[in-house]
Amino acid sequence: MDWSAIFLTIRLALVVCAILLVVGTPIAWWLSFTRWRWKFFVESIVALPIVLPPTVLGFYVLIAMGSNSPIGRWYQSLTGHGLPFTFEGLAIASVIYSLPFAVQPMAAAFSNVDRNLINASSILGASRIRTFLRVVLPLSVGGVVTGFVLSFAHTLGEFGVVLMVGGNIPGVTRTVSIAIYDHVQALDYAGANRMAILLMAFSFVTLSITYALNRRVWAVWPMHR
Amino acid sequence: MASGNSGESDGRLSVRIAYRTSNSFALEAEFEASAGFTMILGPSGGGKTTILNCIAGLARPDAGRIALGARVLFDSAARIEMPVAERRLGYVFQNLALFPHLTVAQNVQYGIAKVPAEERRARMMTMLESFRIAHLIARKPGEISGGERQRVALARSIVTNPAAILLDEPLIALDNATRSKILDDLRAWNAAHEIPILYVTHSPAEAFALGERVLVLDGGRILAQGTAQEVLATPRHETIAQVVGFENVFDATVRSIAETQGTMLCQLDGSTTRLEVPLGHAETGARVRIAIRAGDIIVAGERPHGLSARNSFPGRVESMRREGVRVVVMIDAEGATFEVHLTPGAIDALRIEAGKKVWLVIKTYSCNLVEPSVRS
Structure with missing residues (x-):
């Protein structure tokens, strides 16, 4: 069993989910309440990774991170090394890749919150941030958990983007899905199977827990007025 | 406007608004509400809720001026539009909009979060006791009766010491006995505070029973306003006659x-x-x-x-x-x-x-x- 690949994958997924919570929540909040006429434009950009082949996304992320791009050069001058083929680069690419899976369930949950509750909060003198933290977020726990789990599972299983941006460096960018590919390339089907079963079992358990939790979330608040 | 300035020192609510929506519904209203109940009576779709929403800042009038005491909440000419959170109003929606995930205590304390904890709790308890719901303190809105929910919603608005209260048919789902008890409590509270209370209803009986003043609203216009007796005695339009019963x-x-x-x-x-x-x-x-x-x-x-x-x-x-x-x-x-x-x-x-x-x-x-x- 390739434990370093497993731990690396879990670490990557956790880091990506943490970043997505911080970055994705405001985007989801903004998307569910803005009346800006060009909102669809932002929605399309966020949703792009769903339809785009991971290799295309990975290719452009690689270019954007490269030493020829301003972003790449800026990062290099800051840290002394480039982004491609590092854990940080992989994490950034994965954040972009999993963004829609975090944002969409959260935005759906936010916009399902009764507008009257948000209005009532404002009338009672609450700021927008307080309204969000005290009313919208607690009533959207289901959506936030779903977004977290979906992006976690999605990051666990990604392959194309990792290969393009991270390569295959053991302990740095060699995730489980890359390891499985390696095993198959080496005709080690038993090794591939061990890791594949692990990934599948883990994904299944995570999803089951999410759905079970989500159901209980609804049961706590039977009344939605 | 001379008429708008006269009452601005005594907490009076003065409203002059024009409001249009895309599907040609237009509302034009001008009135003043002093301390006590002012009933807004009219059929549904007549613009009652829109008036309240304009006052609260949930809807923006196309033109006009809304002042509460010395504070100008909205003035299209002077480009003033006070944010909703700063208007210091109590607004009880028809569906109450209690926070379902918070307890009664948390709901009632929501609008006084900046008050020091000890005083906050004291104010909440006073309010819960005067509305006879102190025993519900740890319950959530889903776990109490309809009448109790109405009381919680009123208490939550009133505990903030608002400068005016807007009530959008808040007692519509209640039986008469419960309704009149709640209203007695509200009256008793306002006897000491003397702020304007706008009360929207489509029930003439309720309007004439409660209101010191009655506005009859239909099709986006005020058809009559005055004391209950004045409005009843002078039904000049057929719609007023139907509306007032x-x-x-x-x-x-x-x-x-x-x-x-x-x-x-x-x-x-x-x-x-x-x-x-x-x-x-x-x-x-x-x-x-x-x-x-x-x-x-x-x-x-x-x-x-x-x-x-x-x-x-x-x-x-x-x-x-x-x-x-x-x-x-x-x-x-x-x-x-x-x-x-x-x-x-x-x-x-x-x-x-x-x-x-x-x-x-x-x-x-x-x-x-x-x-x-x-x-x-």
Whole structure:
């Protein structure tokens, strides 16, 4: 069993989910309440990774991170090394890749919150941030958990983007899905199977827990007025 | 505006707004509300909630000015639009909008979060006790009854010491007894605080029972405003008559005019029944509309004698149904159907039943002349 690949994958997924919570929540909040006429434009950009082949996304992320791009050069001058083929680069690419899976369930949950509750909060003198933290977020726990789990599972299983941006460096960018590919390339089907079963079992358990939790979330608040 | 400035030192709410929506619904309203209940009465879709939303800042008027005491909440000319959170209003929505995930205590303390914890708790307890819901403190909105939820919603708004309270049919789902108890509590609270309370309702009974002042709103316009007596006494439009609760509205033709008596005799359409009504701006042969409240009609078991009432004529009971503590009786008088409200006791005493012949007695001044509504 390739434990370093497993731990690396879990670490990557956790880091990506943490970043997505911080970055994705405001985007989801903004998307569910803005009346800006060009909102669809932002929605399309966020949703792009769903339809785009991971290799295309990975290719452009690689270019954007490269030493020829301003972003790449800026990062290099800051840290002394480039982004491609590092854990940080992989994490950034994965954040972009999993963004829609975090944002969409959260935005759906936010916009399902009764507008009257948000209005009532404002009338009672609450700021927008307080309204969000005290009313919208607690009533959207289901959506936030779903977004977290979906992006976690999605990051666990990604392959194309990792290969393009991270390569295959053991302990740095060699995730489980890359390891499985390696095993198959080496005709080690038993090794591939061990890791594949692990990934599948883990994904299944995570999803089951999410759905079970989500159901209980609804049961706590039977009344939605 | 001189009229807007007069009341700005004493916490009065003055409103002058024009509001349009894309589907051509337009609202134009101008009124002042001083301390106490001002009832906004009208059919649904008449613009009642829109007025409240404009005052609260949930809707933006196209033009106008809204001031509360010395504070200007909205002024299109001066480009003032105070944020919702700074308006210091209590607003109880029709669906109450209690926070379902918070307990009663957390709901009531929501609007006073900046108050120090000890004082906050004391204020909450005072409020819960005066609304008799202190025992519900740890419950969530889903776990208490409808009447209790209404009390929590009122307490949550009022505990913030608002400068005005907006109530959008908050008690619509309650039975009369519960409703009047809650309103008594609210009245008692306001006796000490004296702030304007705008109360939206479509029930004329509620409006005239509670309100020091009544605004009648329909089709986005204020049709009448004043004290309950003033609004009831001067139904100038047919819509007002319907809104304020004339159960009987008849089209009729003026047959003769008795100028010196101050009356005229009108024949109801489709009936031989004639009614003596107060003199109006009409000539013989003119078409008029007459409105009579069902509670103003007296029913007699036999032909009455020696009455001051000028109208008495026979009819036949068509049907009757009980509505709470009153009985609604439909009586046919030679082709014209009158709705009459009687007490169950009167029904028993007169032995009224379907098919029985009775006499109807109506005072001249119970017959209100109303103009046909202006259709736009």
